[in-house]
Amino acid sequence: MAETEETIDVQGARTHNLKDIDVQIPREKLVVITGLSGSGKSSLAFDTIYAEGQRRYIETFSAYARQFLGSLERPDVDKIDGLSPVIAIEQKTTSRSPRSTVGTITEVYDFLRLLFARASDAYSYHTGKKMVSYTDRQIRDLIVSDFEGKRITVLAPVIRSRKGHYRELFEQIAKQGFVKVRVDGEIRDLEKGMKVDRYKTHDIEIVVDRLQAASDAETAGRLDESIRTALYAGDGVMMVLEAESDQPRYFSRDLMCPETGISYPVPEPNTFSFNSPKGMCPECNGLGHVYEANRKKIIPDASQSIKGGGLAPLGTYKKSWAFKQLETIALRYGFDLGDPIEKIPDEALEVILHGGNERFEVDSKTLGVRRQYKIEYEGIAHFIVNQYRDSDSTSIKRWARDYMDKVSCPDCGGARLRKESLYFRVDGRNIAELAQMDIGQLAAFFRDLRERLKGDQLQIAGEIIKEINTRLGFLLDVGLEYLSLNRGSKTLSGGEAQRIRLATQIGSQLVGVLYILDEPSIGLHQRDNNRLINSLKALRDLGNSVIVVEHDKDMIEKADHVIDIGPMAGKHGGEIISEGPPETLRLHDTLTAAYLNGSREIPVPAKRRKGNGKEIVLSGCTGHNLKGVTAVFPLGKMIGVTGVSGSGKSTLVNETLYPIMNAHYFNGVKRPMPYEKIEGLEHADKVIDINQAPIGRTPRSNPATYTGVFSEIRALFAKTTEASIRGYKPGRFSFNVKGGRCETCQGGGLRVIEMNFLPDVYVECESCYGKRFNRETLEIRYKGKSIADVLEMTIDEAVTFFEHIPKIYRKLKTIQDVGLGYISLGQQSTTLSGGEAQRVKLATELSKRDTGNTFYILDEPTTGLHFEDIRVLMEVLNRLVDKGNTVLVIEHNLDVIKMVDHIIDVGYEGGRGGGEIVATGTPEAVSKDPKSHTARYLKRELFPDRQLASQTQEEQ
Structure with a gap:
């Protein structure tokens, strides 16, 4: 031992x-x-x-x-x-938070923020020129050297391009002892009650001093005092104006544009954080996107009238304030609410959608006088946006989002940061540009960055760059070079x-x-x-x-x-x-x-299916990294979409093909990634997507409730003679509803004993002994079994027990067919493994009646499956295809890939190096393609006895 x-x-x-x-x-x-x-x-x-x-x-x-x-x-x-x-x-x-990204969870972005706070160069967003900052001593030396012997005016800017009469400001300046101000380029004496035109924009500076620049001690002392006063009054910025010029020079302790005088605060790590008020874009609050109202969703059919429900958010005509306002707008612009929306004048539609505020008069036909009316209308589009932004109600936000589109933020362009933060650069790149690079590109950028930096920058940045390189190296080692730092963690x-x-x-x-x-x-x-x-x-x-x-x-x-x-x-x-x-x-x-x-194996099919000769052709896909690809999906076959991680498989199938098909067959609302056209949708009649989203993981969720078979079982118990006599309905046999459940444990079967500082103890309910139901409910029996006995059955036992009830049998048989015959009907979802939960979901979809013309999409169905489980799963999928359906699997597992009829291999690499269709055809045809990474490994599975020396050399 x-x-x-x-x-x-x-x-x-x-x-x-x-x-x-x-x-x-x-x-x-x-x-x-x-x-x-x-x-x-x-x-x-x-x-x-x-x-x-x-x-x-x-x-x-x-x-x-x-x-x-x-x-x-x-x-x-x-x-x-x-x-x-x-x-x-x-x-x-x-994290599922929209603020969590690859950069934040790996901490690489934290080091990037530190790098930009300590070693970046700032540039003006007006002129693009490098920003400068000075100490008071440097400002004095520059003034003396550049203006020596010349008459200058030292100014403190207090108002820049803003409207107002500024009477109170002038009074405050006078109280501080100043006697002159420069207003819109003209120096004026401060007078009592002085003000300017409130409707024009103004530039106002305090005249701090007027002197002749010189290097003698007396002038230097006076200049020092004037600089301190001007910087204090101008909030860190001052101006110097030469007597014969009207173009001032700007100086600042902060980073400042020497031409325009705009200044940035001294950068700190939070300046580059989209999760901090100091760095986030104020328009999108650091999310990179905003929601805006979609006119087509508000007016789905312009041939309808407003009265007939043409404005989808308002519905059909009713007596309400909104429709009263619409009637006033109709009066103003000369149309009727019963007219088709396409006939309503454009200026009226603009008011309806975006609001208006005006008074107007109309002749009253009955009274023979003119009557006054007032339009005070927020506009449907504005109302929807405001409800989404300001409402505390989740249901109202969900309602508003139905009429909106998620678009890139117009202010930051999706970069998430405020304008000033994006004008700090390291080696010519801002932090958002680095975060958009995939990790492979980013590693290449930082690999020799130290050689491109100089002086203080290199000394400050050296250790930070070393840490960044180390972390990027680890991400490359685990095969994630195709991800970018700004990729959302929930994706x-x-x-x-x-x-x-x-x-x-x-x-x-x-x-x-x-x-x-x-x-x-x-x-x-x-x-x-x-x-x-x-x-x-x-x-x-x-x-x-x-x-x-x-x-x-x-x-x-x-x-x-x-x-x-x-x-x-x-x-x-x-x-x-x-x-x-x-x-x-x-x-x-x-x-x-x-x-x-090798004594057991998943065999390669003796022949590949020919399909039904029809196909769906998806052209011009450009989502994410797809490079305008055209994909052909032959129907009546099992299709495998393969390729290295990040090559674009999920973008092509889950984010482009499925949303298009779902919208076509079921009016799905998810917007697909950009594409040019799709042909052949009429050759299939529905699409089913079996993704990896987990099933409900609460103790009250179980395979029977998730697949819906428990509803059929409860209905069956309610039809028994004894239940009918007692007047029991199907709800009586639910452990989640009062009436039939045990109220001591509220249908949980267990009671929680709180032990204060010790762990809570779960004990079997002393009233129902873990059965979940009360005595009266358990007295109802079907073929000698109570509802609790049925929940304790394994799927294998239940298939035999319910074989004469087609609705129940079909669902249970599907769960058994995907290899889950050993789990019990009432087994808590929290005790199911990942592979089991995935196959329960698969069985739920497969138990629905197929039409023989269904398009199934499965994303890595082998997750969590043993070789033997894969064999059982493939038998189920093959039966579906044999009935005429199409099954598309996104997969890396070679045991699955070698069994499909048609492969679409995406590559060549991940991220920016992917997004192309490398090879298509049968597995045998694809295995011969020298450019495909999948082909090298597939060849070994299809032809294991061949000595592939040249291939081995190529890999080495």
Whole structure:
């Protein structure tokens, strides 16, 4: 037995489906935990080891501090020895805030802000010339050298290009002892009651002193005093005017344009933060976008009249203040509310949309006199924008957004920062330009920046540039060179978010820590896998322990130690069936070993489908990094969209193709990325998108409620003879509704006992014994089973039980077909693994009746799936295609790619180097393309027996 100091010794783990297992995990090694989806991998790694590490950390705080932090439940395990401080790097850890970006979560943007605050050059936004700042001594020396012997006037600017009569200002200046002012270029004596035309813009400066510039001591002293006074009165800015000139020279202690006199405050890191009032654009509050009213959404059909509901936000005619105002506008511009909107004069429509305020008179036909009317109308477009901006109601904001478009901010152009912040530059670039570069470009910019800087700039910036280069290097190492710093964190996939956190942790240089990762290879092309594995090894080589829950073949083969959990999933899993080095794992009789050693495999289809001969052609796509591509999607086939991470796959499919199809078939409102045209939509009749958004993760959510089958089951129970006699409706059999549920635990099945400073304890409800329902409800039985008994059934058991009820059977059979027969109908969503949750969602969509002409879109459906799970999933998808449907998968997994009928390979690289269609055709055809990164790895899967020496040389 190994020493506990060299291992993490877990004894008696029983969390979820773990069967009282003991396992020793070597420390300071790269350890992979693998097995079928639902076998218990996450239960061991996250719900046992990580949960215990977190609990121990919380317990180091005082009882007083713990009451604010909350408490963690002790995992169901006898003992864990040798546990280091634990950090979990999961897939759902990044912020969903629109203010969170790749730059902020990696801290690279923080270093950029520091760099610009300390080592940037400021430029005038008026003239583009470099800004200058002086000390008082430098100002005096410049005045003496440039104006020596000349008569000058020292001025303090107080008003710049503003309207007003300024009577109070002149009185205040006089009280301070000044006798002259310069107004609009003319020097005037201060007089009592002096004022200027309030409707014109004015420039006003105080005349501080008039003297002859000289270098003698007496003049220098007087000049020093005048400079101090002028800078104080002018708020840090002063002017010097030569007697024969009307063009003043500006001087300032702050950064200032010497020609126009505009000045910037001294920069600090917050000057470049879009999350700080000092740096954010005031128009969009640092978000980079604003919402503006869309005329087409307000008036969807101009052939309708206002009375008939032509103005969508107002609806059809009713007696209200808004329609009364519209009648007044109609009177003013000579039209009727029953006229089609397209016939209404343009100037009237402008008032209707954007408001107006005027009085007018109209002859009264009945009274024979002129009557006065008044238009005081805010305008529908203005009203919508103001409601969205000012309302505290979420529902009103949602209503307003239905008539608005999200557009780039007109003030900052999407840069998020105020104008002044964008005129500070390092090596000719402002901070927004650097944030827009992808990380590959940014790394190249900083790699030799030190050589391009000089003097004080280099001395100040040297250490900051070193830190930036180090962090960018880590991001490159985990294959994220295609991301930019201003990319919103909520747009990142789970795998990207996890690899960003991984890069951040490597950068922290911690030692002696246990890192636990959940499938970091998600969304990563085979080409980049080695870089990820090397990053994990670097983390290990620092002196840390790394545990990875993973199905990737390369990751398993390059690990130091592999733990295989099984033998099957759910109730039939939860045991350690193999552990040791990868070469030992191959020798065992397990599903994982069988796929690794080749005794089991997902076979390549004997022939590819020909399809139905029809196709959808999407032309001129330019969203994000797409370079005007035209993609052809042949129908009646399984289509695989492949390519390296960041090449443009999701932009092409999820952000361009799907929104177009969804709008066409279902009137979806999501705006697609820019494209020229699409042809062939009539050849399909609906589109279904099965994305990676998680299902509801509350304890009251379960597979039965999510898939909708529980509604059918409740309706079935309500139709039983006993339920009909008692008058029970379907709601009686819901654990979320008063009436049928147990009120002691409110349908939860558990009661929470608060233990003050100790963790809360969950105990089985003493009234219903965990059944969730009251006695009367449980007395209703269908084929001898109560509603609680049905929720405890596994999917496999329920399929047999309900086989004669088509509505219920069809939904349950689909869940069984995607390999989830082992989970129970009422299993809490919080206890489902990521792979299980994804397949519940997939089963929900697949259970809907297909027409044989449906277009399915799946984004990486193999997330969280073992080789065997992928085989089962592909059988389901193949059945869909065999019925005539089209299935499109965005995928990196070669076991899926080799089975599709048609590949669209996007590349060549990620980010700016991507956005082109590299190759299309059958997998065999694409594998021969020398330019495709996918082809190299696909060739190995399709032709494993060939010696591909030339390919190996090319990779090396």
